[in-house]
Amino acid sequence: MTAPRRNERSRRAILTAALELLTETGYPDLTVEAIAARAGVGKQTIYRWWRGKGAVILEAMVDSVPPNAVLPDTGDLRADLRTVIRATVAEFADPRLSATTRAITIETLSDEALAEQVRDQLLRPQLAAVKDRLRAGQATGQARDGIDLDLTVELLFGPIYHRWLLRNGPLTEGYADELVDLAMTAITP
Amino acid sequence: MTAPRRNERSRRAILTAALELLTETGYPDLTVEAIAARAGVGKQTIYRWWRGKGAVILEAMVDSVPPNAVLPDTGDLRADLRTVIRATVAEFADPRLSATTRAITIETLSDEALAEQVRDQLLRPQLAAVKDRLRAGQATGQARDGIDLDLTVELLFGPIYHRWLLRNGPLTEGYADELVDLAMTAITP
Amino acid sequence: MTAPRRNERSRRAILTAALELLTETGYPDLTVEAIAARAGVGKQTIYRWWRGKGAVILEAMVDSVPPNAVLPDTGDLRADLRTVIRATVAEFADPRLSATTRAITIETLSDEALAEQVRDQLLRPQLAAVKDRLRAGQATGQARDGIDLDLTVELLFGPIYHRWLLRNGPLTEGYADELVDLAMTAITP
Amino acid sequence: MTAPRRNERSRRAILTAALELLTETGYPDLTVEAIAARAGVGKQTIYRWWRGKGAVILEAMVDSVPPNAVLPDTGDLRADLRTVIRATVAEFADPRLSATTRAITIETLSDEALAEQVRDQLLRPQLAAVKDRLRAGQATGQARDGIDLDLTVELLFGPIYHRWLLRNGPLTEGYADELVDLAMTAITP
DNA sequence: CACTAAGCGAGACGGTACGTCAGGTCTTCCG
DNA sequence: CGGAAGACCTGACGTACCGTCTCGCTTAGTG
Known part of the structure; x- marks a missing residue:
């Protein structure tokens, strides 16, 4: 039972890029391809950990909300x-x-x-x-x-x-x- | 100033096809291409009269709601x-x-x-x-x-x-x- | 039985681009994507008429050989x-x-x-x-x-x-x- | 000047897997990834000792030919x-x-x-x-x-x-x- | 005989291209 | 001349592998 050796740097870059692009282009024009490019990441790395752009945005939101x-x-x-x-x-x-x-x-x-x-x-x-x-x-x-x-x-x-x-x-x-x-x-x- | 010679038969076929496909596949998987095919209509005919699939669905809804x-x-x-x-x-x-x-x-x-x-x-x-x-x-x-x-x-x-x-x-x-x-x-x- | 309404200009551009790229990069590094880009053509147009890069090169050769x-x-x-x-x-x-x-x-x-x-x-x-x-x-x-x-x-x-x-x-x-x-x-x- | 501590078992497994896969899928569909998986070996082990799938196949052939x-x-x-x-x-x-x-x-x-x-x-x-x-x-x-x-x-x-x-x-x-x-x-x- | 560097399996990573799909436009031809 | 048919360019999809790069673990050979 080894923890998945996930690259935290990539994860952060992806979430940040996704939120940036979201405000710039709007959700329907947001693409996984653009997120990957902006984050300096391979598309596969996104699909490896998320089911699509929706899941990325969700995680970005959850990440940014304090558990108060x-x-x-x-x-x-x-x-x-x-x-x-x-x-x-x-x-x-x-x-x-x-x-x-x-x-x-x-x-x-x-x-x-x-x-x-x-x-x-x-x-x-x-x-x-x-x-x-x-x-x-x-x-x-x-x-x-x-x-x-x-x-x-x-x-x-x-x-x-x-x-x-x-x-x-x-x-x-x-x-x-x-x-x-x-x-x-x-x-x- | 000629009235647009619009084919009512096509219009009905498109709206019907759109609603059918909507319940079959869900909105995100609904495509103009599929609507045109199902309605037996050219894609151009859809784009000529509507801005996209959203507008088609809207017209279908308006059409089906009685103005009570x-x-x-x-x-x-x-x-x-x-x-x-x-x-x-x-x-x-x-x-x-x-x-x-x-x-x-x-x-x-x-x-x-x-x-x-x-x-x-x-x-x-x-x-x-x-x-x-x-x-x-x-x-x-x-x-x-x-x-x-x-x-x-x-x-x-x-x-x-x-x-x-x-x-x-x-x-x-x-x-x-x-x-x-x-x-x-x-x-x- | 209508003749396929194929764009001859695109066809020529694809064959030319393919031969150019072939001599520039060699066959293994030749990609359909690059041919399409060089020819100013959509990838789909290539896949519509050929089975892959091999078929394109073949047609280019046949095209350039006089039937003497x-x-x-x-x-x-x-x-x-x-x-x-x-x-x-x-x-x-x-x-x-x-x-x-x-x-x-x-x-x-x-x-x-x-x-x-x-x-x-x-x-x-x-x-x-x-x-x-x-x-x-x-x-x-x-x-x-x-x-x-x-x-x-x-x-x-x-x-x-x-x-x-x-x-x-x-x-x-x-x-x-x-x-x-x-x-x-x-x-x- | 130490002899390379190469694992003979892995080497054999790779060559065998490569030949098996070759007859199963054909050369163009043969991948280093598949060879590694079939051989129960890391990809790195292949790239450490060979330049690619071609070199693996060559060694497999040389290995199987008696030097008569x-x-x-x-x-x-x-x-x-x-x-x-x-x-x-x-x-x-x-x-x-x-x-x-x-x-x-x-x-x-x-x-x-x-x-x-x-x-x-x-x-x-x-x-x-x-x-x-x-x-x-x-x-x-x-x-x-x-x-x-x-x-x-x-x-x-x-x-x-x-x-x-x-x-x-x-x-x-x-x-x-x-x-x-x-x-x-x-x-x- | 313990130590320690290598080789090793596993597999995540940044990339590139794949072959497909649909978008929206344009062209051809039929009724 | 509106409309069907569908080719066209475009661009994104999600997948497959590439070759590189850590990770710990196993395994020699040396000191």
């Missing part, structure tokens, strides 16, 4: 949700950051296996953190006991995805606040 | 929302129907022009109908006056998109009802 | 054979001309179908011409009646191939004359 | 030549044996250095043996004194190569005999 997965708890549920929703809205509004999200989204729409990885490695931890905060809010009486936490987080994040996906309106801080307020109305005892 | 754009109004807002949300959830849950939605979504994520068309021709009319029903609800006192209708429809449809997009849970009738109930809590006076 | 297939008949058999054998030796001695022969030889050694084409389109006509001249020689009493003409032409050309193939000695005019004399000894009545 | 290099001398020149020419024809007619010859021939056509090795280690000794026998024939008056021995051996072997190389007729025992007879006609006093 914990929400602030100031005692004020509404304020804390505002913090996280504002951050999320800002992320989707930023062309640079949302480029990678767009790329991954495209790929997951037709790659079931990749979709699972995204869900388990990126999405679930994030949502779990929010659910934890909501549970704490229930303990302090700031949220109703009966609510379905899964549904609640969807109530918070779903509208953002909807607006982003369908380009159906601006993604501003004011929008984030309004969204939190409306959601709070639904879950406050 | 009106929600039932039984007087019971919750019940009427339940009807439309249940229908939407069912549509996303149906592999056959959601295949075309998935295809269009993929394409819009990287084609700004197409995204606009989708938004204006498919999405907005649907949401407008819901907003109309909500406005009627405000008139009868079943919904608060102060609510942002754009945000409210996102509260209703966003979670569905979120769950569908990220494959983060089942899309059932029960889910639809629960969603409507939670949203109603947020907007009831 | 007739030997001079001065009445002096020995002199006429000298003419053709000298020419053959000179051809094999010329690095430029023998490069294409070398290429075809390599390919035929492992491609049965190509070998047949070479035999039928290039070799047999040439040998047939010599056999015709030998037959005429028999009529004038300069060659024995009993000889096997197939074997006789091999006696004339075989040594040249042998020496060329195995690089086992110089290919000079003197060699050609000596060879003809020895062969004449074998077939003179 | 002497012709029988029964006193009857024609009969002795018949023996050796029949054997040569049989060798070229045998698909198994001629496969290695074909392989080496391909390689020598583009590798000058290898061609020299083949000529010096395989061809010349064989031809020298025939020349020796011819010289003995001159002594006993069965061959003319004036003939060029180099040319004479080419007269014997050249036609076989020609017929084999160009697949221009069958290689039978009868052919061998006919060839010897015609050549004898040329060199008998």
Whole structure:
């Protein structure tokens, strides 16, 4: 049982090149060939370790996300949700950051296996953190006991995805606040 | 100024072939070449009238959607929302129907022009109908006056998109009802 | 039954490019990719009409050989054979001309179908011409009646191939004359 | 000045694997990678000791040829030549044996250095043996004194190569005999 | 008889070319 | 003259091998 003798330098070069090219050319025009060329790497080295450009981008995202997965708890549920929703809205509004999200989204729409990885490695931890905060809010009486936490987080994040996906309106801080307020109305005892 | 002498028979054959192939092979493996072959049509005929496979699929969808754009109004807002949300959830849950939605979504994520068309021709009319029903609800006192209708429809449809997009849970009738109930809590006076 | 709508300009460009590259780089380093690039042609266009680089070179050779297939008949058999054998030796001695022969030889050694084409389109006509001249020689009493003409032409050309193939000695005019004399000894009545 | 600590077991395995694969797949599809895999050997071990697959095959041939290099001398020149020419024809007619010859021939056509090795280690000794026998024939008056021995051996072997190389007729025992007879006609006093 | 350098298997690596596929354009010919 | 048919150039695909380069492990020959 020997560890795979993988070249870390190449791995880093590939992930970096992929993210650079992604912002330069967009996902559909991103090619494995170009990533390999930019990274100074043989194509085979990419195909040896990843199933395609989608998997490369996913790993680049996972690599760049710190495993913090914990929400602030100031005692004020509404304020804390505002913090996280504002951050999320800002992320989707930023062309640079949302480029990678767009790329991954495209790929997951037709790659079931990749979709699972995204869900388990990126999405679930994030949502779990929010659910934890909501549970704490229930303990302090700031949220109703009966609510379905899964549904609640969807109530918070779903509208953002909807607006982003369908380009159906601006993604501003004011929008984030309004969204939190409306959601709070639904879950406050 | 002559009207374009367009062959309706070819047009129908192309749209039909496109939808068939879409469910058979999935969007990324759908090719203009295959559509042309299946439809018994030259490739040029497709490129003459559409910008690419995305535009073909969009026209096929628009073609198949009746321009009803009106929600039932039984007087019971919750019940009427339940009807439309249940229908939407069912549509996303149906592999056959959601295949075309998935295809269009993929394409819009990287084609700004197409995204606009989708938004204006498919999405907005649907949401407008819901907003109309909500406005009627405000008139009868079943919904608060102060609510942002754009945000409210996102509260209703966003979670569905979120769950569908990220494959983060089942899309059932029960889910639809629960969603409507939670949203109603947020907007009831 | 429509004639294949083949682009003659491309065909010529490919054959020319192939011959150029052959003399520049040698057959093993000759690639379809390079031929396509030099000819300003898509690779597919080559693969559409030929089975590989070997077939291209063959067509180039066939194209450049005039269909003369007739030997001079001065009445002096020995002199006429000298003419053709000298020419053959000179051809094999010329690095430029023998490069294409070398290429075809390599390919035929492992491609049965190509070998047949070479035999039928290039070799047999040439040998047939010599056999015709030998037959005429028999009529004038300069060659024995009993000889096997197939074997006789091999006696004339075989040594040249042998020496060329195995690089086992110089290919000079003197060699050609000596060879003809020895062969004449074998077939003179 | 230490002797190279070369692993004889690996060497044997490589040569054996190479010959096996050669008959299975043909020379152009023979790869160093496959030889290494079949032999249970690292690629490096092959490249350490040989310049490529051509050199491996050559060594395998040299290894399998006994260094006998002497012709029988029964006193009857024609009969002795018949023996050796029949054997040569049989060798070229045998698909198994001629496969290695074909392989080496391909390689020598583009590798000058290898061609020299083949000529010096395989061809010349064989031809020298025939020349020796011819010289003995001159002594006993069965061959003319004036003939060029180099040319004479080419007269014997050249036609076989020609017929084999160009697949221009069958290689039978009868052919061998006919060839010897015609050549004898040329060199008998 | 232990040490130590080599040869060794394995296989990752940067490359090049393969032969295929589809893109989008252009040309020919038919109805 | 629109449309079918399909050749064309282009460029990326994913694969196969090339020849080089570490890795540890095994194995002599020496000191």
